[in-house]
Amino acid sequence: MDAGLLEQMLLGALLGLSVYLPLRCGQLSLATPGFFAIGGTVAALLSTRVPALAGSGSTYPITSVLLEMALAALLTGVLALGLGRVVLRLRGIYLAIATIALVEILRVVTLNLEFTGGALGIFGIPQPFDSAAGYAAFTLALLALICWLCDRLEKNRPGRAMAAIRDDELAAASQGINTADTKLLAFVLSALVAGITGVVAAHFLNSWNAKLGNFDASITTLAFVVFGGSRTWLGPVFGGLLLTALPELLRPVGDLRLIVFGAVILVGPLFFPKGVITPELFKSFKRRIRGTPTAAAQGVKP
Amino acid sequence: MKRRLASSLAALLSAAAALSACQGSEDQGPVNLSKGVPVGAVLALTGNANVYGQDQKIGIELSLAALNGAGGVNGKPLSLSIEDGGSAEPSANAAVSLEINRGILALIGPTLSQQSFSAGPIAQRRGVPLVAPSNTATGIPEIGYFISRVSAQSSVIAPLSIAKALQLNPGIRRAAVFYAQDDAYSTAETVIFQQALTAKGLKPVTVQRTQLNDQDFQSQITAALNQKPDLVVLSLQAMDGGNLIRQLRELGYRGAIVVGNGMNTPNIYPICQKYCDGILIAQAYSPELQTPANQRFTAAFAAAQARNPKVSPIPPQLTAQAYTAMQVIGEALARLDRRQPLKGLPLAQARKALMAEILGGTYQTPLGEIRFTPEGEVIQKNFFVAQVRMNAGGKSGRFSLLP
Incomplete structure (x- = not known):
């Protein structure tokens, strides 16, 4: 088993969740790679420029990684809080455009700043784990934690408020939901997830540069959610895992692999317009388990 | 509902594990020689660097044919597996891991310095010799013991073309510099060009920044031409650089043009056409080098390209360097096998011994005679400065070696 691929898949799943969180509120934000890049840059800078974090052992201490995560979360959280107030006044495609602008601004700033290494980026990032398996275990724990939080979010009050805004913002507001704050919460949570993921990715990739958080990444991460489904947290996780793994798994196909990959992305939304994983899928699954096979088999809706 | 979370998580994890388990790993045990002596290459065959990867693929395959034609590794053929590393870091990492898991003895690639x-560090951690065929950024061999390269870094090559331009035209006083600020190669090389210019007393009168995917350079060119330069120095890739030269000439610039390694490919001819004529470039490889190794290589290249009359029969530098990387590994393997037969040798030990063998050797390659420093940096005897000479139609041309 190649733990390196598993790690990339898990990072994909985390980024999928980051795009999914604002979508829970019906907000199409493409800012995820921007916050991802902030997290990665914070980790790259701290781990290569601050000797105090390096520790005395042969590997980079995990506590330092956690500290970088805390700092990245703080930075992305504050930025998302300030920015979200402004950009979340926009809706739909206008919000998408504004968040693309954010990603571009961050990319150009990174390219032009001396201390982020310009286009070459920062390399020689120290390793907290000896092998990819260590990264995979760490990221798995992180993913499980965030999945649990997302699962909670589907059931608690702010989460239900988000779902209400997604279904009808005006109706939600008339029910006394503070739509501005709820949307902001989802945006900030999304930024936190992306920022923390960036920290892990920077260590895992050994080097960091502005290309890793560009517009292409916005589209790729959006594809995770569109493909997997945006109604439950399982959708983006599934989409992230599968779509990250697919180009690698298709290697035996040879030169055609990217064409096949593109076809899969195209066919997914065509046959599963709501994404592969939907709440209905769970319901039919549950029915089948509970022993009403006839109803499910005949496709009778209760 | 808690059960749902737990069960869905468990299902996901097993699915993820199953997906990633499709790629096996075999670091332990002896070298697997059943299909030949295993060697891998990770090249940028897709993405925006794909033209480089395609050039390299030809070189590696020619070198493989030459090595196997001469008996392979003491009678055992070399078996090469080429994987696409894309033009980004995650795809290169995945391809490198995949190759290493296949049990290869040495690896050629990746194409871009950023990918390396x-x-x-993955190859370094796993103890696999990696020979980079085209990385010119500073700091590649410094990644670790197992990392070496056959491509001389730009700090060695780039200043030569500036010196040549000044030798051809000692009257040059005002230099203008262009580079793509979002491209790693470009930003790294322009620093070296600017230092070389300053060292010659030609502090650039203007430094213009472009973007890798730009098509239109009118504003930067106009700004630069206002400074009345008599030397223009470009650190750009083939596509944007070719376009910029074309527009530069069309806007009336008549002075000397020096370009960097990114335009060191015949792919520029169709882009700037007749305007390519006269540009100066420093090269780590010249097809006009008269050595037996290079003559064998150029002949093999011309024979391979003969099937397609549209492409140039003259090999570009990237192809020569990739050929050299494969040759270095092949010759080092043969020496190692004579000293310690590969059959039965544990894989990890064979890789380590091979690295020592690679670094210890001297190689007669198309690039001329090369050796390595203990760190893995290439020591190359000959460097060249060439001038592009376009044929009458402006469709084809050649890099003509300057004395």
Whole structure:
């Protein structure tokens, strides 16, 4: 088993969740790679420029990684809080455009700043784990934690408020939901997830540069959610895992692999317009388990 | 509902594990020689660097044919597996891991320096010799013991063309510099060009920044031409650089043009056409080098390209360097096999011994005679400065070696 691929898949799943969180509120934000890049840059800078974090052992201490995560979360959280107030006044495609602008601004700033290494980026990032398996275990724990939080979010009050805004913002507001704050919460949570993921990715990739958080990444991460489904947290996780793994798994196909990959992305939304994983899928699954096979088999809706 | 969370998580994890388990790993045990002596290559065959990867693929395959034609590794053929590393870091990392898991003895690639900064540490950790055929950024061999390269870094090559331009035209006083600020190669090389210019007393009168995907350079060119330069120095890739030269000439610039390694490919001819004529470039490889190794290589290249009359029969530098990387590995393997037969040798030990063998050797390659420093940096005897000479139609041309 190649733990390196598993790690990339898990990072994909985390980024999928980051795009999914604002979508829970019906907000199409493409800012995820921007916050991802902030997290990665914070980790790259701290781990290569601050000797105090390096520790005395042969590997980079995990506590330092956690500290970088805390700092990245703080930075992305504050930025998302300030920015979200402004950009979340926009809706739909206008919000998408504004968040693309954010990603571009961050990319150009990174390219032009001396201390982020310009286009070459920062390399020689120290390793907290000896092998990819260590990264995979760490990221798995992180993913499980965030999945649990997302699962909670589907059931608690702010989460239900988000779902209400997604279904009808005006109706939600008339029910006394503070739509501005709820949307902001989802945006900030999304930024936190992306920022923390960036920290892990920077260590895992050994080097960091502005290309890793560009517009292409916005589209790729959006594809995770569109493909997997945006109604439950399982959708983006599934989409992230599968779509990250697919180009690698298709290697035996040879030169055609990217064409096949593109076809899969195209066919997914065509046959599963709501994404592969939907709440209905769970319901039919549950029915089948509970022993009403006839109803499910005949496709009778209760 | 808690059960649902737990069960869905468990299902996901097993699915993820199953997906990633499709790629096996075999670091232990002896070298697997059943299909030949295993060697891998990770090249940028897709993405925006794909033209480089395609050039390299030809070189590696020609070198493989030459090595196997001459008996392979003491009678055992070399078996090469080429994987696409894309033009980004995660894809290069995945391809490098995949190759290493296949049990290869040595690896050629990745194509881009940025990819090596990311994937090199993986090869270093796993103890696999990696020979980079085209990385010119500073700091590649410094990644670790197992990382070496056959491509001389730009700090060695780039200043030569400036010196040549001044030798051809000692009257040059005002230099203008262009580079793509979002491209790693470009930003790294322009620093070296600017230092070389300053060292010659030609502090650039203007430094213009472009973007890798730009098509239109009118504003930067106008700004530069206002400074009345008599030397223009470009650190750009083939596509944007070719376009810029074309527009530069069309806007009336008549002075000397020096370009960097990114335009060191015949792919520029169709882009700037007749305007390519006269540009100066420093090269780590010249097809006009008269050595037996290079004559064998150019003949093999011309024979391979003869099937397609549209492409040039003259090999570009990237192809020569990739050929050299494969040759270095092949010759080092043969020496190692004579000293310690590969059959039965544990894989990890064979890789380590091979690295020592690679670094210890001297190689007669198309690039001329090369050796390595203990760190893995290439020591190359000959460097060249060429001038592009376009044929009458402006469709084809050649890099003509300057004395």
